[in-house]
Structure formats: C-alpha cells, structure tokens
Amino acid sequence: MAYQTYSVYLGLTKSFYGNKPSKVFNFMTWIHTVPVSEANEKLRNAMESQRGLYPQEYASPVHPTEEGGAQIVASHSLIPDALYHAFATYGVLMSPDLPLQRRQHEMIATVVSVTNRCVY
DSSP, X not given: OOOEEEEEEXXXXXXXXXXXXXXXXXXEEEEEEOOGGGOOHHHHHHHHHHHTTSOGGGOSOSSBOTTSSBHHHHTTTTOHHHHHHHHHHHHHHTOTTSSOOHXXXXXXXXXXXXXXXXXX
16 A cells, blocks of 8 residues: 655744743644555545535535545545544534534634634
C-alpha cells in the first residue's frame, strides 16, 4: 500500500508573559495518508458513509486533495473507524433539519478559530 503525504499546518504559540506578546512558532508536520485509489474496502466505506451525512452545500472540500477529497479527512485515512466517527459526527451536526443555517455554522467556526488563534 502506497502512502501520500500532506502537510498540515500547526500554529503553536507560547503563552503571554506580562505585557510582552509571545513568539509564534510555526511548525509543519507531514502525515502519511492512504489515497482513495488505493484504499481498502473498509476505508472506502468509511469515507463514503461519512460524506453522505453532510448537507449538499458542504459537498465540495475547500482544500481538496489531488483526488478531490478533503485533506483533513485524508489525514485520518490510517484509522478508518476514527475517520468515520469523527466526520460523521460533524456531518450530523450540520444537518439541515437542525435550526442553524450555513452562515451561522461559518460564524461559529470563525469565532472558534479566532479564540484558538488558528490562522487557517
């Protein structure tokens, strides 16, 4: 089984000391992934099943892999059960049957990213 490698940006920061802002250290990690074209049946089923739970407006990944999938999903490809459970949970939370609209989901995600000092 061949692996693809994707870079995942981790913005790590030191805490603030007094009034001095902390230094920001940017590290890049490399995560081995299994390409969809080489996925076994269990991995393919996990990817397809979790994707089926997402509303249509979330169908296209923002940062797709060369094969069109989402990089964050691909980063979980070595553990198909974890991939399914993590992303199926998110897919169910985005259900159009729930009271929040896409713009509200995006606002919540933005506030969480800012709070966590996430730069991407």
